[in-house]
Amino acid sequence: MGVTDDFLRERGRGLLSHDEIAVLEGAIDRVETFPARTAITRRGDRVRESTLLIEGAMCRYLDARDGFRQLLAYHVPGDFVDMHGYTLHRLDHDVATIVESRVAMVPHDRIDAIMRDAPRLAKMLWRSTLLDAAMHREWIFRLGRLxxxxxxxxxxxxxxxxxxxxxxxxxxxxxxxxxxxxxxxxxxxxxxxxxxxxxxxxxxxxxxxxxxxxxxxxxxxxxxxxxxxxxxxxxxxxxxxxxxx
Amino acid sequence: MGVTDDFLRERGRGLLSHDEIAVLEGAIDRVETFPARTAITRRGDRVRESTLLIEGAMCRYLDARDGFRQLLAYHVPGDFVDMHGYTLHRLDHDVATIVESRVAMVPHDRIDAIMRDAPRLAKMLWRSTLLDAAMHREWIFRLGRLxxxxxxxxxxxxxxxxxxxxxxxxxxxxxxxxxxxxxxxxxxxxxxxxxxxxxxxxxxxxxxxxxxxxxxxxxxxxxxxxxxxxxxxxxxxxxxxxxxx
DNA sequence: CGGAGTGTTGATATTCCTCAACGCGTGTGG
DNA sequence: CCACACGCGTTGAGGAATATCAACACTCCG
Structure with a gap:
């Protein structure tokens, strides 16, 4: 888990305490590697863990009747890809890799523990979903007005x-x-x-x-x-x- | 505050404990009425309270260079209109009424207290922002593919x-x-x-x-x-x- | 060597926008 | 009480942006 550790340290630079980094690192169950162009979860799936993208590129999308997809988000390393699955339990869209990607898996019950024991960290996780929503809003603007x-x-x-x-x-x-x-x-x-x-x-x-x-x-x-x-x-x-x- | 109370009771039917309803009600600082077609908050504003729509209709939007708006969300009674302002602190879009609306104002420090003391309730507030994001995603789909x-x-x-x-x-x-x-x-x-x-x-x-x-x-x-x-x-x-x- | 996926270009069709005009209802000031 | 302006809905004509269909070149890879 050393790579994850380095990754979190670098991303958390100065903003997270040593303890908080330890808690976050402890929340990671394992790191998986997925090949390019692979669906990780599908609309309707019940999810029990969330994913943190460590290396690669991923996207989320909805399928249209005509067979084309509408991308909803593009993910770069450091993004929580589906933190919304926590709380919502069920996905309303598909998640897939674009290139080969390394992904850290965080079981939801460990997020429960963070919610309980590390409110500052919990607020950061919440925040990541809010940033996601803020990006969604700009995508709406982009498609509607440009x-x-x-x-x-x-x-x-x-x-x-x-x-x-x-x-x-x-x-x-x-x-x-x-x-x-x-x-x-x-x-x-x-x-x-x-x-x-x-x-x-x-x-x-x-x-x-x-x-x-x-x-x-x-x-x-x-x-x-x-x-x-x-x-x-x-x-x-x-x-x-x-x-x- | 009786009207708010009734409102919360009805919306919380059976899912919230008596105590939780009391906490939520206690979080409301006051209820304000805004006339139709009035901007409540503007992009860039620093916000210190969130708003719960009780009666009326509201929307959120971004302005484009050509003078037109792009609506981002349409709100009906019972919606938390800008829970995302909590945690993000600053709005990335405008919020306005469509018709005359009654709005409950919830100061952010009282949400802090809920986060601390009522995790079940906190998760519900988080959930409302996640539903918001889920709706955003469908708006993206709508604009991109239909x-x-x-x-x-x-x-x-x-x-x-x-x-x-x-x-x-x-x-x-x-x-x-x-x-x-x-x-x-x-x-x-x-x-x-x-x-x-x-x-x-x-x-x-x-x-x-x-x-x-x-x-x-x-x-x-x-x-x-x-x-x-x-x-x-x-x-x-x-x-x-x-x-x- | 062949095939699939990707990028490129041309010709044509369609959707949606722009500009313009007008009706209708409502509110308002003379 | 009338005249008028204004916002909103409606319709028409023409134009611009984008889609569709089709063909072909290129690269990568089996």
Whole structure:
């Protein structure tokens, strides 16, 4: 469990006490590795543990009648992927990996114990579900009010901000292991239209997205196109939240 | 505070102990009445209390550059409107009334006390934010995957299900105090297109929506058009959640 | 070597938006 | 009491954005 331990220490930097890190680490039952493009849980499943993504990329989605999916969330390392399964017990959507991923499994009864014994930590877990909801809200905005370029730009800005927060952006570039089809399923567009829109963004010198990564040439312009404001990610409060008040 | 008391008793029917109802009631600082179409809190505001809608209708939204809003949620009596403000401290969107509304105000420090002293109740509050997120997810699906008729149908189905859960549907009809512009802002459509789509739904004998109410003539067909499945509302678990395990 | 998945491009169809006009009801001030 | 403005719903005509259908190139991998 050493890797998990390092991971938590790094993510908790200064905000969690030694005891709290120990409690969180103790809540992890095991770490599993799933291959790329694999469904972990399905809509309707009764869940008894929640998952913390340690390495890789995951997503959550709903299936539509026409066979396409609507992505609901994109997950980067450090995200609690389905903390909402705790309390709701049953999933209302599917969860899957995008690339091979390492995932820490946290049984719900251990979260019960945290709720009981470590209220500060409990509030952090709650907070992670609230951040999730805040992101959902921006996805609603993106789909309801923006055109194709705006939706893609907004999505890419969000992922960049979150990757930046975990130190995974180098010179404006970061891993984005999504096909154009995937991006379409995140943004409510066909893959064909995603293709044309990405080409435009590339030709206009805004961003080059493809081959598993995103290179943002003009972040300001990208944010303008996507009407993006990172406020909703509450990044100023640090990865584990501003729980001092 | 008698009205609040009755309200809580009715909503908590059998699921909350006498003590728990007392705690919840004690958390309410006061009840305020706001006129129709009034913003209660704004994006970026620091919030120190959360609001429980007792009577009326409210919504939450984000503003777009073009001056239009994107609605994020529609609230009926019994909803905690911004429980997420607790823990997140700052709002990432606006909250407003749609019609004149009575709202119970719950200071955050009293929620702290509930977290500390009444974990079962705390879990219920958490649960309300998770239900909120589940609804957000369906809104994402609606906007990303459905056409105009589907979006409106899905939205109306959701409101019907929630109104039903609080006993406010009579003969397939319920209050829906929204203009076509509002519906457009909920569904990512222009009011003109909402108008044409509502006409079609009416002419096809599916639903008649307007003049402040919705009359659902063919619920099955409406659900089919909107690819609606009420699972995500977790209504089987009762208004306060299935917290027995 | 063949096949599947992905990215790319073109031609055409459809949905939805934009702009514009008008009716109707309601409230309001003269 | 009338005149008028305003918000809302309604309808029409034309245009823009996006989907659909189809074909083909490229890469990776069995």
């Amino acid at each position: 055109d194709a370029a705006g939706r893609i730009a907004h999505f890419v800005c969000e992922v960049q901000a979150r990757m930046e927060a975990i130190g995974r952006v180098k010179d404006g570039a970061f891993a984005l292991p999504l096909t154009q089809q995937d991006i379409g399923e995140a943004c409510g567009l066909t893959s064909v239209h995603v293709n044309r829109t990405l080409r435009r963004l590339r030709e206009e010198g805004v961003a080059d997205i493809g081959r598993g990564e995103a290179r943002i040439a003009d972040p300001r312009q990208l944010a303008r196109i996507g009407e993006f404001d990172a406020d909703y990610l509450y990044l100023d409060d640090g990865p584990w939240g501003d729980t001092d008040d | 056409d105009a008729a589907g979006r409106i149908a899905h939205f109306v189905c959701e409101v019907q299900a929630r109104m039903e859960a609080i006993g406010r549907v009579k003969d397939g009809a319920f209050a829906l105090p929204l203009t076509q512009q509002d519906i457009g802002e909920a569904c990512g459509l222009t009011s003109v297109h909402v108008n044409r789509t509502l006409r079609r739904l009416r002419e096809e004998g599916v639903a008649d929506i307007g003049r402040g109410e919705a009359r659902i003539a063919d619920p099955r067909q409406l659900a089919r058009i909107g690819e609606f499945d009420a699972d995500y509302l977790y209504l089987d678990d009762g208004p306060w959640g299935d917290t027995d395990d």
